[in-house]
Amino acid sequence: MGIFIGENTKLVVQGITGRDGSFHAQQMMDYGTQVVAGVTPGKGGQTFSDAVPIFNTVADAVSEAGANTSVIYVPARFAADAIFEAADAGVSLIVCITEGVPVGDMLRVLPYVREKGARLIGPNCPGLIVPGCCKVGILPGQIVREGSVGVVSRSGTLTYEVIFQLTRAGIGQSACVGIGGDPLIGTNFVDCLAAFEEDPHTTAVAMLGEIGGTDEQTAADYVAKHMSKPVVGFIAGQTAPPGRRMGHAGAIISGSEGTAAEKMKAFEDHGIGVAKRPADIVDLILERS
Amino acid sequence: MNIHEYQARQILSDHGVPVPAGEVARTPDEAAAAAERLGGSVVVKAQVHAGGRGKAGGVKLAKTSDEAREKAGEILGMDIKGITVRAVLVAPTEDIASEAYVGIVMDRAKQADTIMVSAEGGVDIEEVAATMPDAIRKLAVDPRYGLLNHQAAGLGHFLYDDPKAARQVSSIIVKLYQAYRASGATLAEINPMIVTSDGEVKAIDAKMNIDDNALFRMPEIEAFRDVESENPAEVRAREAELTYIQLDGNVGCCVNGAGLAMATMDLVKYYGGDPANFLDIGGSSNPDKVVAALQLISEDPNVKSILFNIFGGITRCDDVANGIVEATSRIDLQVPITIRLTGTNEELGVKILADNGFEAMVDMDEAVKTAVERGQ
Numbered sequence A: 001m002g003i004f005i006g007e008n009t010k011l012v013v014q015g016i017t018g019r020d021g022s023f024h025a026q027q028m029m030d031y032g033t034q035v036v037a038g039v040t041p042g043k044g045g046q047t048f049s050d051a052v053p054i055f056n057t058v059a060d061a062v063s064e065a066g067a068n069t070s071v072i073y074v075p076a077r078f079a080a081d082a083i084f085e086a087a088d089a090g091v092s093l094i095v096c097i098t099e100g101v102p103v104g105d106m107l108r109v110l111p112y113v114r115e116k117g118a119r120l121i122g123p124n125c126p127g128l129i130v131p132g133c134c135k136v137g138i139l140p141g142q143i144v145r146e147g148s149v150g151v152v153s154r155s156g157t158l159t160y161e162v163i164f165q166l167t168r169a170g171i172g173q174s175a176c177v178g179i180g181g182d183p184l185i186g187t188n189f190v191d192c193l194a195a196f197e198e199d200p201h202t203t204a205v206a207m208l209g210e211i212g213g214t215d216e217q218t219a220a221d222y223v224a225k226h227m228s229k230p231v232v233g234f235i236a237g238q239t240a241p242p243g244r245r246m247g248h249a250g251a252i253i254s255g256s257e258g259t260a261a262e263k264m265k266a267f268e269d270h271g272i273g274v275a276k277r278p279a280d281i282v283d284l285i286l287e288r289s
Numbered sequence B: 001m002n003i004h005e006y007q008a009r010q011i012l013s014d015h016g017v018p019v020p021a022g023e024v025a026r027t028p029d030e031a032a033a034a035a036e037r038l039g040g041s042v043v044v045k046a047q048v049h050a051g052g053r054g055k056a057g058g059v060k061l062a063k064t065s066d067e068a069r070e071k072a073g074e075i076l077g078m079d080i081k082g083i084t085v086r087a088v089l090v091a092p093t094e095d096i097a098s099e100a101y102v103g104i105v106m107d108r109a110k111q112a113d114t115i116m117v118s119a120e121g122g123v124d125i126e127e128v129a130a131t132m133p134d135a136i137r138k139l140a141v142d143p144r145y146g147l148l149n150h151q152a153a154g155l156g157h158f159l160y161d162d163p164k165a166a167r168q169v170s171s172i173i174v175k176l177y178q179a180y181r182a183s184g185a186t187l188a189e190i191n192p193m194i195v196t197s198d199g200e201v202k203a204i205d206a207k208m209n210i211d212d213n214a215l216f217r218m219p220e221i222e223a224f225r226d227v228e229s230e231n232p233a234e235v236r237a238r239e240a241e242l243t244y245i246q247l248d249g250n251v252g253c254c255v256n257g258a259g260l261a262m263a264t265m266d267l268v269k270y271y272g273g274d275p276a277n278f279l280d281i282g283g284s285s286n287p288d289k290v291v292a293a294l295q296l297i298s299e300d301p302n303v304k305s306i307l308f309n310i311f312g313g314i315t316r317c318d319d320v321a322n323g324i325v326e327a328t329s330r331i332d333l334q335v336p337i338t339i340r341l342t343g344t345n346e347e348l349g350v351k352i353l354a355d356n357g358f359e360a361m362v363d364m365d366e367a368v369k370t371a372v373e374r375g376q
Helices: A019-031 A058-065 A076-089 A103-115 A157-168 A189-198 A215-226 A260-269 A280-288 B005-014 B028-037 B065-075 B125-131 B149-159 B163-182 B212-217 B232-239 B258-270 B287-298 B317-330 B346-355 B364-374
Strands: A010-014 A034-039 A052-055 A069-072 A093-096 A119-121 A127-130 A134-137 A146-153 A173-178 A204-210 A231-236 A273-275 B023-025 B042-046 B059-062 B088-092 B096-107 B112-118 B136-141 B185-196 B201-203 B207-210 B243-246 B251-255 B277-280 B305-312 B337-343
Touching (some): A010 A019, A010 A058, A010 A076, A034 A058, A058 A076, A069 A076, A069 A134, A076 A093, A076 A103, A093 A134, A103 A119, A146 A157, A146 A189, A157 A204, A157 B305, A157 B337, A189 A204, A204 A215, A204 B258, A231 A280, A231 B258, A260 A273, B005 B088, B005 B163, B005 B185, B005 B207, B023 B028, B042 B065, B096 B125, B096 B163, B112 B149, B112 B163, B136 B149, B149 B163, B163 B185, B163 B201, B207 B212, B232 B243, B251 B258, B258 B277, B258 B305, B258 B364, B277 B287, B305 B317, B305 B364, B317 B337, B317 B346, B337 B364
Parallel strands (some): A010 A034, A034 A052, A069 A093, A093 A119, A146 A173, A146 A204, A204 A231, A231 A273, B251 B305
Antiparallel strands (some): A127 A134, A127 A173, B023 B088, B042 B059, B096 B112, B112 B136, B185 B207, B243 B277
């Protein structure tokens, strides 16, 4: 069950001795994620939380602890190298939580990750969770509920909001993925939609986009052409002024491109249920599934 | 981050792009003196972070230094899209035979820096793209190898039939790309790039946008930041590590997370109000950030109602509650405050608020509706 992660996920936490890394490593373990290793250069040989071996390199975490997935909590200036290292070590999934990674770094990282055959989620994302199974990242475990709606989003807390509203309405989730708010990200809406379409536990998808770029338009086209499952969507930033970066590095209307109106129209034109506010997602999911 | 034309010219010139001499002036007399040094016949250009300055009257020709003084006097202090012009660039007029466009932009969909060139220079490139798409040649640069010489040469020959001009512009494109990469830019444009009547190719205008996330490794570019041309409240917000964008509505919003902050603004509008701002207090919110946030919002005279929308994930509700209590004890709030608080440590947060006479809501829609009503 789930997409991208599941029972077989063996996680290495890059930056496990940092403030965020250690806190969330513990949270992930408490949720049931198999955290098999941590990496902090120079602290190899130590143990985290009396249970998790710490290594100097991701390669050691792979060869000695069998890690197949990595999550990154290192500061922005080291994040690109952490992704390179994870890809080099041969993990198949890399989830980069770090916010503030320079675009120029990501330009070099993305083709490298692809050449190594790995999938990158993020950066600047909350990660992903499969309710009742495991989580990788920072999504709060207490708000999800097992079920069959897939959630994919460019945001963090807005994702929590929608998950919370779904759960309160008794609608559970098959998996929730935060793909990140940066202009260059490893996994986009289409990748997630394709995975949800394939996933037998998913019956419908909620897609949470925002202003900036054209990823939502591409996704809408994909939904019309390739998806049998109902998809509903919301776009944040309907009241955002053009030319201003709305918190997320990628949330900016450039010239006339990337407005909420054009994205909502693309949704509508391609048969995606358009939520005018987050609460409408619940009603649209109930109507369409 | 936006930088001014004169700063972008400096970066390009440092990388070997031929940019004519030019001087920045902050008073009409400085402009006159600059014109004198540059030979009298000059163009005086407003240095302001806003598009469409030409149409707004922010670019004027002057034939003499006296005229330059007069034109600079007209432009300095002018308001262009809400921003006051505080500096002008004085540059010599050029003998222009033709104008072209050369630009580099990070293309999100292609995940590559994309070079665009067009012989239709001096006009808005978006307009050229819409009306004459064939007049633009695009090249996505493979980030693994950078711009290759033959690619730059190809772009040069697309622009000019004259081999000498084509060679010059190829070399300029290579240098522009180097300047773009070295500065952490996400956009660099030369519009127009000119050929003079004696066949010289020059960049007479320059525009660059810099990736904020790259500034930490480029203090020399961070130093280009023009704090004076920014909204003072937004500058203070940045110093307090908050993301704040002032708008003109009456409901002040304080939210954790950018996506939720945008969705909250949208919901304010949905329920008939107008958001006064975008404000993201970020992830691990210590009470001090909440105090700074409330301070900023409460100083906006348009704000008639304040809304907190907090969904605790990394952010802990008790931290935010403590911040609100602390802030309201320091600031004499003149407007009603509506608080939505849910998620991590919710019970603790709600109790802290209740003990101090505040009511907290759980539902986002209910809270937004209430805040809008209170602002009317």
